[in-house]
Amino acid sequence: MSLGYPPPLAEIVEFFDGLGEDEKRENLIAYADAAEGCGPKPGEGFDLTDERKDEECTDTVGVFLRVDPATRAAHFRIRLGPHVQTLTKAMAAILCKGLDGATPEQILEVAQDFVPRIVGGNLVRVRSQTVYYILTRLKGACQVWLQRERAAR
Amino acid sequence: MNAKFADYAHPEALVDGAWLQEHLTDPSLRIVESNEDVLLYDTGHIPGAVHIDWRGDLQDNTVRDYIAPEKFAEVCSKNGITPQTTVVFYGDKANWWATYALWAFRLFGHDKVKILDGGRDKWKAENRPMTREKPTPARTQYPVPAARKDAEIRAFFEDALAFSKAHKPLIDVRSPKEYTGETTHMPEYPQEGVLRGGHVPGARSVPWKTAANDDGTFKSAAELKKIYTENLGLEPASEIIAYCRIGERSSHTWFVLTYLLGYTKVRNYDGSWTEWGNRVRAPVAKGDQPG
Numbered sequence: 001m002s003l004g005y006p007p008p009l010a011e012i013v014e015f016f017d018g019l020g021e022d023e024k025r026e027n028l029i030a031y032a033d034a035a036e037g038c039g040p041k042p043g044e045g046f047d048l049t050d051e052r053k054d055e056e057c058t059d060t061v062g063v064f065l066r067v068d069p070a071t072r073a074a075h076f077r078i079r080l081g082p083h084v085q086t087l088t089k090a091m092a093a094i095l096c097k098g099l100d101g102a103t104p105e106q107i108l109e110v111a112q113d114f115v116p117r118i119v120g121g122n123l124v125r126v127r128s129q130t131v132y133y134i135l136t137r138l139k140g141a142c143q144v145w146l147q148r149e150r151a152a153r
Numbered sequence: 154m155n156a157k158f159a160d161y162a163h164p165e166a167l168v169d170g171a172w173l174q175e176h177l178t179d180p181s182l183r184i185v186e187s188n189e190d191v192l193l194y195d196t197g198h199i200p201g202a203v204h205i206d207w208r209g210d211l212q213d214n215t216v217r218d219y220i221a222p223e224k225f226a227e228v229c230s231k232n233g234i235t236p237q238t239t240v241v242f243y244g245d246k247a248n249w250w251a252t253y254a255l256w257a258f259r260l261f262g263h264d265k266v267k268i269l270d271g272g273r274d275k276w277k278a279e280n281r282p283m284t285r286e287k288p289t290p291a292r293t294q295y296p297v298p299a300a301r302k303d304a305e306i307r308a309f310f311e312d313a314l315a316f317s318k319a320h321k322p323l324i325d326v327r328s329p330k331e332y333t334g335e336t337t338h339m340p341e342y343p344q345e346g347v348l349r350g351g352h353v354p355g356a357r358s359v360p361w362k363t364a365a366n367d368d369g370t371f372k373s374a375a376e377l378k379k380i381y382t383e384n385l386g387l388e389p390a391s392e393i394i395a396y397c398r399i400g401e402r403s404s405h406t407w408f409v410l411t412y413l414l415g416y417t418k419v420r421n422y423d424g425s426w427t428e429w430g431n432r433v434r435a436p437v438a439k440g441d442q443p444g
Contacts, residue, residue, distance in 0.1 A: 032196065086191070086193050
């Protein structure tokens with residue numbers, strides 16, 4: 001079941017659910033390869049930019065958030081430093097796609113229990129916990145955006 | 154041979170990128186990549202290299218221990234390794250996990266081992282060939298080792314405690330803040346479940362990175378002698394225990410002391426701080442002094 005996930009994320013989770021460990025790895029690599037294309041494009045504007053290097057991640061992670069004022073649909077761009085782990089790169093690409101169009105409130109409600117369903121039990125372990133980090137950063141951006149929205153009223 | 158290697162106690166334990174590139178198809182070698190990043194091998198590796206995973210292949214995944222000799226024989230057999238095969242290890246993180254895998258191979262008596270100096274990052278930085286094609290080595294029949302040689306190169310909690318009480322050489326290779334107890338995780342990593350910070354009383358702080366250059370290669374023999382022989386006063390026959398958090402950074406130091414400096418009685422305490430820092434009533438020293 002993927003109840004509670006935004007539809008694009010639910011679709012990705014269900015796709016990975018049906019894969020064996022080897023196929024999961026192949027698809028995670030494909031998403032990791034795609035992460036490079038998830039960064040901000042020239043000319044794009046954002047409501048919130050949060051680019052920093054945290055203690056719990058091996059390199060810089062930049063989160064760029066734009067929320068459509070009419071529909072409240074959120075759109076993310078994510079820029080990763082070269083030393084970010086492959087799983088984290090894959091999760092960045094998955095979340096860029098899977099959360100696209102959801103509202104900030106919906107994103108804050110997304111439970112992290114989808115991560116092992118995508119990644120598989122063999123890859124979630126000590127030294128791969130930063131796979132959860134990207135979701136935390138995206139939720140953090142949504143929280144800040146909502147706080148600013150409330151303050152502006 | 155790389156001129157730097159000649160001054161090490163066991164220069165044969167290292168290869169450089171130029172040498173390895175010339176020997177990619179040498180049938181007496183098996184190149185093994187071992188990483189912290191679990192998917193890194195899949196994104197590209199040295200042509201012909203197989204992947205041996207520190208967790209999935211070398212550790213018992215139920216009990217916190219290493220695999221049994223039967224499983225080790227299977228790991229080698231499926232990767233086309235025989236007792237006569239020279240295994241060349243390399244990996245990410247300046248070879249943390251490569252030296253860990255090498256150390257684990259030594260636990261089973263496989264002594265024909267080498268490290269690629271500088272590991273994966275240096276190989277890539279030199280623009281040497283990489284591929285995503287996974288090799289399919291012909292299966293071998295690696296004989297099951299008679300036993301795992303834990304007593305020779307592996308230390309346990311009781312051993313480290315005895316060293317602490319007897320003021321024998323203990324080397325804490327973690328970052329300075331982990332040693333003092335200011336943090337319970339290493340820089341750039343999340344907390345990994347340790348309840349207390351600090352170090353084993355009596356342990357001297359020599360972070361693993363002290364032995365490595367910025368490009369991940371090992372420092373010269375003269376530099377290493379200054380660090381471990383002159384500054385710490387360690388002798389080649391000294392009994393030494395090295396530890397970190399889970400045994401991988403201390404594998405790097407174990408390799409340096411054993412192969413590059415030729416110390417003969419070095420053991421790696423793989424339980425390390427994730428065991429010691431959680432153990433009820435284990436003595437803990439705080440601050441920058443050994444205690």
